[in-house]
Amino acid sequence: MDKQALLAEEQKLRRLRRxxxxxxxxLWQVDLxxxxxxxVVNHAKHTALQLxxxxxxxxxxxxxxxxxxILVEKYHLQ
Structure with a gap:
């Protein structure tokens, strides 16, 4: 993998992590x-799959x- 491709991949990983x-x-801090x-979870998944x-x-x-x-703990799901 060339340097430019590696930098692009690292940028995508940073965007994903963020x-x-x-x-x-x-999910934790907002009263949803x-x-x-x-x-929120579905949007996060969509974002990840776009990247x-x-x-x-x-x-x-x-x-x-x-x-x-997070959902199980916050919403007391099983």
Missing amino acids: AMDIAATL TLEEAQD FPDKEETFDLIYGSRFRR
Whole structure:
């Protein structure tokens, strides 16, 4: 991978990390209904898949589980 491609990939990773951190912060700190919280998760997933198409399984493993833990704890889900 050339240097320019590597820099572009690193930039996409930073954008992904920032978007996922913002979504997690919204879920924890903003008074949202469960439906609104699920919309935040869906938007985060859409953002991730725009940056990294065909990585839905990876999203579900890494960020999906993170967001599920937040929703379970905040909304007392099972």
